[in-house]
Amino acid sequence: MPHTRLDLDRIRAARQVIHPQFLDTPLYECDALGHRLGCTMSVKLETANPVRSFKGRGTELVASRLIAQGRAAVVCASAGNLGQALGWSGRRRGLDVTVVASRWAPAAKLDRIRALGAELELVEGDFETARERAASIAQRRGVRLVEDSLDIETCEGAATIGLELASGAPSFDAVLIALGGGAMATGVGHVLKTLLPAVEVICVQPLGAPAMTRSWHERRVVTTESTDTIADGVAGRYPIPVVLDDLLEVADDAVLVQEASIIAGMRMFLEHAGLVVEPSAALGVAAVLEDRDRFAGRHVVTIVCGGNVDLDAYHRWVRT
Structure with missing residues (x-):
């Protein structure tokens, strides 16, 4: 069991507090998307709630x-x-x-x-x-x-996604999680490494906002002077030390992806899944696009973490 600030019993109890509209969000295999990506792709849809994010x-x-x-x-x-x-x-x-x-x-x-x-x-x-x-x-x-990610409630609330993934069917090989401050990655990662330790937990961050990913690889806090990415939801510059400690316990890998791949991922969600997603939600697909051999033939889950996007900007991105 990973040694983090999170507690599985508290996470299970959280389901009794969280409004049902945020729980048991859709989890399904998207054949059209998986066919284009060369793997079995399941989508955990965290936009199907009143605030359109996890x-x-x-x-x-x-x-x-x-x-x-x-x-x-x-x-x-x-x-x-x-x-x-x-x-x-x-x-x-x-x-x-x-x-x-x-x-x-x-x-x-x-x-x-x-x-x-x-x-x-x-x-x-x-x-x-x-x-x-x-x-x-x-x-x-x-x-x-x-304080998102620092406050344990934000991590353990997000961790209830992991409970739903662990209880879903069929089984899967890897989960792709957008990485910003770390609440979702540490929360979902803690649950999966406790209940399904063989599942690979892969965090994905934009190349233009790499602070937490660099910190994970160097096993120390690495800050950046600025960010340059359309994925505003994950564009932090100062990782929180205790959150990094948790992430080091539960993540198997952390990768960086280019802006063009994020845009391509958004377009693929629209064309092959009928989903309008914000840039942060496309990070998982971007990771597969940039390393197809790694995921070929595997069953991968990507968490669609948000769907709040300016339509003008969205149209510019998906039409390029």
Whole structure:
């Protein structure tokens, strides 16, 4: 059993707290996609919920525990999806939610955060700038700061995906997981390495945002000065040390993929699966495209982690 901050009993109990709309999302073999990729490809569809990403699994745990503690407000930094999910979970429970995001985040994500009733503050700069501002707000107001991947609820909420994969059929050989801060990778990885240790856990990150992948390979925190990728949801620059420790326990590999492969993956999801996905959700397919021999003839699961994308940008990408 991997030695991480996560606990399998808590993960199982989390299913009783998370709203059913986020649980038991579709898992199915996509023959058309697999045929084009040269492998058996199954899709775990984490966009089939009210916030169109996996993040609601974690924010449901966060919000429920805040209410149990008698707290009334919460703040987070977000590239877009966490803010939407926290807004949804907070509104359902009467929490005041503040989200700090880069003004350069996709407009569709920012609009949805506002629509869910959260207070949205925009900063000049990237996600790391937003994280610093959110921490300042939390300290000044004396409210809970939710830090994705650092806060165990976000990891153990995402880990419930792993429970569903482990109980699904048929069996599979590898899972491809988008890697950003690490909540989904450590969560799903912990469950699979506990219940299905033979399954290969492969994390995928853009070449233009490689901090966590480089850190995994060097077994130490490696930061970057900037990021350059359309996959905004995974574009962090400062890996969290304890999250890296967890990732080192559960990931078999971490790979980097090019932007052209991410775009090709988005196009393939549209053409062969009828799915509109955001760039981060196409990382798994991008990894197969760049290393077909590795996955040839194998049964691979890719987690479609989000579907929140600006349509204008999406049309530009898939038409190129």
